[in-house]
Amino acid sequence: MLSDLFDLRHWRVWILGGCILAIVLTPNEPFSMLTAAALLCVLYGTGAWLSHHPRRHSH
Known part of the structure; x- marks a missing residue:
């Protein structure tokens, strides 16, 4: 379950x-x-x- 949180699709x-x-x-706490x-x-x-969203799409 925790590994799902590190899925790149959850960047938002x-x-x-x-x-x-x-x-x-x-x-x-400015520098905590x-x-x-x-x-x-x-x-x-x-x-x-x-x-996840590369700028150049290589096809």
Whole structure:
């Protein structure tokens, strides 16, 4: 079940979750581990999106 969460198709969830975490946590704890984790979630989601939707379609 947890492995399903790391499926590249869930990139929207990662980006949204990371953004929400960053918005909620950053004003309270600017440089905390949780904020870093939120940014990592956004980066993971972005990377998953880029690998899931390549810019060049090679046929």
